[in-house]
Amino acid sequence: MEKERASLQAWKDRVAKELDSVVAFWLQHSHDQEHGGFFTCLARNGQVYDDLKYIWLQGRQVWMYCRLYRNFERFRRAELLDAAKAGGEFLLRFARVAPPAKKCAFVLTRDGRPVKVQRTIFSECFYTIAMNELWRVTKESRYQNEAVEMMDQIVHWVREDPAGLGRPQLSGTPDAESMAVPMMLMNLVDQLSEEDEALTKKYAELWDWCAQRILQHVQRDGKAILENVSHDGKELTGCLGRHQNPGHAIEAGWFLLQYARKKGDAKLRAHIIDKFLLLPFRSGWDAEHGGLFYFQDVDGFCPTQLEWDMKLWWPHNEAMISFLMGYRDSGDPALLQIFNQVAEYTFKHFHDPENGEWFGYLNREGKVALNFKGGPFKGCFHVPRCLAMCEKMLGDLLHRGSAPAGSK
Amino acid sequence: MEKERASLQAWKDRVAKELDSVVAFWLQHSHDQEHGGFFTCLARNGQVYDDLKYIWLQGRQVWMYCRLYRNFERFRRAELLDAAKAGGEFLLRFARVAPPAKKCAFVLTRDGRPVKVQRTIFSECFYTIAMNELWRVTKESRYQNEAVEMMDQIVHWVREDPAGLGRPQLSGTPDAESMAVPMMLMNLVDQLSEEDEALTKKYAELWDWCAQRILQHVQRDGKAILENVSHDGKELTGCLGRHQNPGHAIEAGWFLLQYARKKGDAKLRAHIIDKFLLLPFRSGWDAEHGGLFYFQDVDGFCPTQLEWDMKLWWPHNEAMISFLMGYRDSGDPALLQIFNQVAEYTFKHFHDPENGEWFGYLNREGKVALNFKGGPFKGCFHVPRCLAMCEKMLGDLLHRGSAPAGSK
Numbered sequence: 001m002e003k004e005r006a007s008l009q010a011w012k013d014r015v016a017k018e019l020d021s022v023v024a025f026w027l028q029h030s031h032d033q034e035h036g037g038f039f040t041c042l043a044r045n046g047q048v049y050d051d052l053k054y055i056w057l058q059g060r061q062v063w064m065y066c067r068l069y070r071n072f073e074r075f076r077r078a079e080l081l082d083a084a085k086a087g088g089e090f091l092l093r094f095a096r097v098a099p100p101a102k103k104c105a106f107v108l109t110r111d112g113r114p115v116k117v118q119r120t121i122f123s124e125c126f127y128t129i130a131m132n133e134l135w136r137v138t139k140e141s142r143y144q145n146e147a148v149e150m151m152d153q154i155v156h157w158v159r160e161d162p163a164g165l166g167r168p169q170l171s172g173t174p175d176a177e178s179m180a181v182p183m184m185l186m187n188l189v190d191q192l193s194e195e196d197e198a199l200t201k202k203y204a205e206l207w208d209w210c211a212q213r214i215l216q217h218v219q220r221d222g223k224a225i226l227e228n229v230s231h232d233g234k235e236l237t238g239c240l241g242r243h244q245n246p247g248h249a250i251e252a253g254w255f256l257l258q259y260a261r262k263k264g265d266a267k268l269r270a271h272i273i274d275k276f277l278l279l280p281f282r283s284g285w286d287a288e289h290g291g292l293f294y295f296q297d298v299d300g301f302c303p304t305q306l307e308w309d310m311k312l313w314w315p316h317n318e319a320m321i322s323f324l325m326g327y328r329d330s331g332d333p334a335l336l337q338i339f340n341q342v343a344e345y346t347f348k349h350f351h352d353p354e355n356g357e358w359f360g361y362l363n364r365e366g367k368v369a370l371n372f373k374g375g376p377f378k379g380c381f382h383v384p385r386c387l388a389m390c391e392k393m394l395g396d397l398l399h400r401g402s403a404p405a406g407s408k
Numbered sequence: 409m410e411k412e413r414a415s416l417q418a419w420k421d422r423v424a425k426e427l428d429s430v431v432a433f434w435l436q437h438s439h440d441q442e443h444g445g446f447f448t449c450l451a452r453n454g455q456v457y458d459d460l461k462y463i464w465l466q467g468r469q470v471w472m473y474c475r476l477y478r479n480f481e482r483f484r485r486a487e488l489l490d491a492a493k494a495g496g497e498f499l500l501r502f503a504r505v506a507p508p509a510k511k512c513a514f515v516l517t518r519d520g521r522p523v524k525v526q527r528t529i530f531s532e533c534f535y536t537i538a539m540n541e542l543w544r545v546t547k548e549s550r551y552q553n554e555a556v557e558m559m560d561q562i563v564h565w566v567r568e569d570p571a572g573l574g575r576p577q578l579s580g581t582p583d584a585e586s587m588a589v590p591m592m593l594m595n596l597v598d599q600l601s602e603e604d605e606a607l608t609k610k611y612a613e614l615w616d617w618c619a620q621r622i623l624q625h626v627q628r629d630g631k632a633i634l635e636n637v638s639h640d641g642k643e644l645t646g647c648l649g650r651h652q653n654p655g656h657a658i659e660a661g662w663f664l665l666q667y668a669r670k671k672g673d674a675k676l677r678a679h680i681i682d683k684f685l686l687l688p689f690r691s692g693w694d695a696e697h698g699g700l701f702y703f704q705d706v707d708g709f710c711p712t713q714l715e716w717d718m719k720l721w722w723p724h725n726e727a728m729i730s731f732l733m734g735y736r737d738s739g740d741p742a743l744l745q746i747f748n749q750v751a752e753y754t755f756k757h758f759h760d761p762e763n764g765e766w767f768g769y770l771n772r773e774g775k776v777a778l779n780f781k782g783g784p785f786k787g788c789f790h791v792p793r794c795l796a797m798c799e800k801m802l803g804d805l806l807h808r809g810s811a812p813a814g815s816k
Contacts, residue, residue, distance in 0.1 A: 041646075041712070044710075050646040052647075112580075113578070113580030114578040114579060114580050114581075116581070117576060117578070170513075170521070170524070170525070172517040172520075172521030173522075238449075238459065238460060239449070239458045239460075301780070302452075302778050303778070304458075304778070304780070306714065306715040306769055306777070308778070309777060363772070364771070364777075370710050370711075370716070372709070372710050372712070376712055
C-alpha cells in the first residue's frame with residue numbers, strides 16, 4: 001500500500017509539474033494581443049505558422065484558462081483571466097456567422113471574418129462551455145445568458161429540428177447517430193449544471209437521455225462499442241456501422257462514470273468500466289508497439305481513414321483520465337495498473353522535453369509524425385484538461401488514504 | 409543504346425503483364441450484377457467490405473474500361489463493354505441528385521440513393537469523361553449529349569458562376585484556386601477534343617486558359633509549385649498558401665506536356681520538365697526511405713494533414729507517366745533514369761504479389777499501412793491508366809528506335 005501511495009504521489013508531482021509547463025507554453029506563444037483570441041497553429045518551438053482561428057479551439061482555451069483560474073490557486077493569475085476574457089470577447093463579436101442567428105463558424109481569419117462553417121453542433125458547444133465558464137469566474141451575467149441561449153439552440157437542433165444546421169436531406173443518408181453528439185451534450189449538461197440547482201433541474205431529463213443514447217452504442221451483445229448507430233440503437237451497415245474509435249469510447253467512459261457517481265449507481269459503474277474502459281482498451285491497445293490505435297473496424301477490415309494506425313495524443317489523455325477515475329470510483333487496482341501503463345507510454349512518447357508541450361501525432365511505431373504543438377484540431381485543451389483532472393484525482397486519492405470509495 | 413532498348417522492352421513486358429493482372433482483379437471482384445455500377449471498396453483479397461458507390465470511382469471505371477476496349481486489342485471484350493455500359497446506365501439514372509439539375513452526388517447507396525453531395529465539380533467531371541468515352545465505343549449520341557451538356561455546366565460553374573455548387577459566400581474565405589480545377593478542366597478538354605474538330609475549336613480558348621492557370625501555380629521565382637494560389641496568380645497566406653502536393657504537380661506535368669506537344673512548343677516543354685517534373689520530384693522524393701511524400705509545406709513547416717509523410721500509390725503512377733512522357737518528348741536520358749527509379753520503387757512496394765492489384769497507402773518507411781485494394785478514393789483508375797499509358801509509350805519508344813523526337 002505504501003508502494004502504491006508513493007506511486008500516486010510520484011504521478012501527482014509529475015503531472016502537476018507538466019501542467020505548469022504546458023500552461024506556460026500557451027501563455028507564452030498563443031495570445032493574440034492585437035485582436036484577442038488565440039493562435040493555435042504553433043510549431044514545435046511555439047512559432048505561429050498560421051493565424052487562422054478555429055472556433056473549437058478558441059472556445060476550449062477560454063474554458064481551460066477559466067477552469068484553471070477557478071480550481072487551482074497557482075493559476076489564479078490576471079494573465080489567464082485577461083486572456084480568457086479577450087478570447088470570450090472575440091467569440092462574442094465574431095463566432096456567429098450571421099447574428100442574431102446562432103450558427104457559428106468553424107474557422108475565422110485572425111481578425112474575425114468567417115472562413116468556413118461546419119454543418120454540425122460542435123463550434124456552438126465549445127462556445128457554450130467558454131461562456132458558462134467565463135460567467136463562473138467573472139459573475140457577468142451576459143456570459144451566462146449567451147451560454148444558456150446557445151444551449152437551448154443546440155438542444156433544439158439535436159432533439160427537435162436539425163434544419164438550421166444546413167445539412168441537405170438526402171434519401172440515401174443513413175439514420176446515423178455519432179456517439180459524439182450525446183457525449184458532447186452530456187458534457188454541456190455537466191458544465192452548465194455544476195452547482196446550479198435550477199439548471200440541474202432544467203437539464204435532468206436531457207442528462208438521462210444523453211446517458212441512454214451513449215449506452216446504446218454498446219453493440220454485438222456487449223462485445224463492442226460502435227461509434228455510429230441508428231437513432232434507435234441498431235447497428236448500421238458498411239464501414240460507417242463498423243467504425244470504432246477506442247479513444248472516444250474511453251472518453252465516453254469518464255463522462256458516464258461521472259454520471260454514475262452522481263446517480264450513486266454502482267451497477268452502472270461496473271457496466272461502464274467493463275464496456276467503455278476495458279473493452280476499447282483491450283481492442284484498441286497496440287500489442288506490438290504500444291499506444292491506442294486511432295480507428296478500428298469491428299470486423300477486422302482495414303479502416304479507410306489513412307490515419308487509422310497512428311497514435312494521437314488525445315485518446316491517451318482521455319485514457320489517463322478514465323482509468324484513474326475508474327480506479328478512484330471502484331478501487332480496482334487493475335485500473336490503476338492500466339493508468340500507469342497508459343501514462344508511462346504517454347509521457348515517454350508525446351512529451352517534448354526540448355520545447356515543452358506535447359506532440360500530437362505519432363506513427364504506429366511511436367515516432368513523431370507531425371511535430372507541431374498546435375494545429376486545426378490540437379489546442380490548449382486535452383493535455384491540460386487531462387493533467388489538471390489527474391492532479392485533482394491523484395490529490396483526492398492521496399488525501400483519502402488507503403480506502404478507495406468503491407472498496408467499502 | 410542496346411542496353412537502353414532492353415530496359416525499355418523489359419519495362420514494357422512487365423507493365424503489360426501487370427495491366428492484365430490489374431484488369432482481371434476488377435473484372436473478377438467489382439461488378440455489381442444486380443444494380444449495375446461497381447463495388448470499389450475491395451479488401452486485399454477482393455472481398456467487398458462496403459457497397460457504397462462513389463461517383464468519382466464509378467465514372468473513372470466506366471472511362472477506364474472504355475479506353476482499354478478502344479485502345480487495346482486484347483481488351484476488346486464484351487465483358488468490359490457490358491460492364492462499362494451498365495456503369496454508364498447507373499450513372500445516368502442515379503448520379504444527379506435532383507434531375508434535371510446537373511449537380512451530382514459524391515456517393516450513392518448500392519441501389520443509387522444519394523448519401524452525400526460535395527460542393528465541388530469533380531463528380532460531374534468524372535461523369536463527363538465516362539459519358540464521352542461511352543459514346544466513343546458505342547456511338548450512341550445520348551452519351552455524348554450528356555457529356556457535352558455536363559461540360560457546359562462545369563465550365564459555367566468554374567468561369568462564370570459557382571452559385572450552383574452550393575458553397576456559402578463568406579467574407580473571410582480566401583480567393584483561392586486549387587490547381588485541381590484547371591487541371592481537371594484541361595483533362596476534360598483533352599478527352600472531349602480527341603479527334604473531334606468541332607469540339608477542339610469550341611474548347612480552344614478554354615484549353616489555353618487551363619494551361620495558363622496551371623502555369624501560374626509556379627511561384628517563388630520559379631522555385632516552387634504551390635497547390636493553391638489566388639485567381640490572379642498571387643501567393644496566399646498561411647498553410648493554404650504554402651501547401652504542396654508533389655504528386656499532383658507531377659501529374660499536372662504530363663497534362664501540360666501533352667499541351668506543349670500539341671502546340672509544338674519546345675520552349676514550353678523545357679519549362680514544364682523543369683518546373684512540373686524535376687522541381688517537385690526533387691523536393692518531394694524522400695531521400696531517406698524513397699517514395700514521394702504526399703504533402704509538403706514550402707517553408708518547411710510540418711503540414712497539418714496527418715497523412716503528409718505517407719506514400720500513396722497515385723503520385724507514383726503519375727510520376728511514372730510524367731517521366732516516361734518527358735523522356736519520350738525530350739530524349740533526355742536523365743528523365744528515363746528517374747522513370748526507372750520511380751517505377752522500381754512503385755513495383756516493389758505497391759504491387760501485391762499474392763492477390764493482385766496494388767496497395768494504395770504505405771507509411772513513410774514503405775510498409776503497407778492500409779491493405780485494401782479499393783476504397784472511397786482508390787478504384788479502377790490510376791493504376792491501370794498508368795500501366796496502359798506506359799505500355800503505349802514504351803511501345804512507341806521501341807518502335808521509333810534509337811532516335812527520340814526531342815534529340816533531333
